Amino acid sequence: MHFCCHVDENRFVRHMPFINTLRRHHVAHHNRSLMMEVNMNLTFPIADWLFGTSDLNRGLLGHLFNGYSTKHLKDNLRSQPKSPIEASKGPVPTE
Template identity: 85%
Template structure:
């Protein structure tokens, strides 16, 4: 049952959302930016070799570990650096007060603001990925660098999608879609105030949670993913 504290926090947070805010427009901007970025990336990829394709699974695993580490050590730990501190405040002090394991759902599209990152966050993430992509492109091949960018940007967009799915009302898609249905349970447990600092840190695929034993489940990798 939703607590009075959560009810009051939601009311106060909603009162601070500007009247012009539109969740649909917010999401559309992010995915339009992502599509534009992918157009640029793919336009530069040519004649990929079998070895170069290995960039995709390796980068996927890297981003999964990165996602886990940022969630555990930045989003849930107050760091005395302004930019990182703001991430902690947005996530732990706002998102986790707005949503608990007792009430995980959006009321309407304006509530999306407390879950979906601002559009500039995608730009920052792309800029963070660029130095590594340049190094890979110069030391290995241009295709490797561009594939690295494809996967890192793609995982960011998957993160937004999966996290969004964790907070929508129950429906046919989230109930039956592989990975999404299991992640909803995984993330709901994470929103328990007693657990949120230590367990269920992945927001896409709980691979790192399984690897580092930071899951609330005691089962194999397949049991975490599906």
């Protein structure tokens, strides 16, 4: 699963919601202002949903197939996670 987070953006990746979810989850996990609060478990992201540590406010299937959407982000996050496409254009923000 971790490999999916580091492959180049391409047509296949863009149209695979589960892979997009992992990639967005991973980018949010590496955001320094979010990393100790949300998206802590990349290899088993269901655990973040189960323990309430996901950055999304969705049910299980919505959580797993959210893709790059930021529509369902929790309101109380310290900062807004970037999409993997935005994150690849520069360093991950520290705040």
